[in-house]
Amino acid sequence: MLDDTDRRILRYYQSDPDMSASILAEQAGVTATTLSRRLERMRDIGVLKGVRSVINWPALGYEVEVSLRVTLDKTQPRAFDEFIAAARQVAEVIEIQTFLGQVDVRLSVIARDMAHYQQLYRDQLLVLPHINDIEALMQVARVKGQESLPL
CATH class of the missing domain: 1.10.10.10 (Winged helix-like DNA-binding domain superfamily/Winged helix DNA-binding domain)
Incomplete structure (x- = not known):
């Protein structure tokens, strides 16, 4: 190829x-x-998908980044679809990933500060549909963020 x-x-x-x-x-x-x-x-052929900008969120005042690991209520047939559709509506959710295993979905969430994150968490994240369990991991440092591959 x-x-x-x-x-x-x-x-x-x-x-x-x-x-x-x-x-x-x-x-x-x-x-x-x-x-x-x-x-x-x-x-x-899909090797190059496009050009994008990488935004330095702290430079725009978003100092907090949290990774939320979510387990959904899989007894509901549309749990994934409805959860993801609702999560897409939260502007501060900058990435959504789905998994096979104990964790079903991971959300990357940014916030200006802890007070802003707490408000987001209570008002917009905890009310997302079909959440069975949620674990928040506060990012302390990004040790490696490079997306390039050895070619």
Whole structure:
């Protein structure tokens, strides 16, 4: 599917997504036309899903990040769908993951401070449907947050 040239392009691209196409082509050792063609092919086959911004939440005043591990009442046939639909409506929920095992869903929640988190928790999170159990893990530090892979 991907050859060494594709991997080289991806390696440079993920290290600096803002790099101009001409510099990326030069670093990857291909022409601008080849680069363009290969990036387009990687988009078409789903290797590249898009470009996104990474937001520094503390710079915007969100100092608290909490991971909520939720176990749902699985006796309800639509528990997952209804819980996820409701969780999507909470603006401070920035990530939703589902799992197989003891924990069904993990929510990443941001808040300005502990008072804001407490209000979110009571007013918007605890009232989400079909919660059987919920565990909050307060993030102390992000030790590794890099999303790039060794290519």
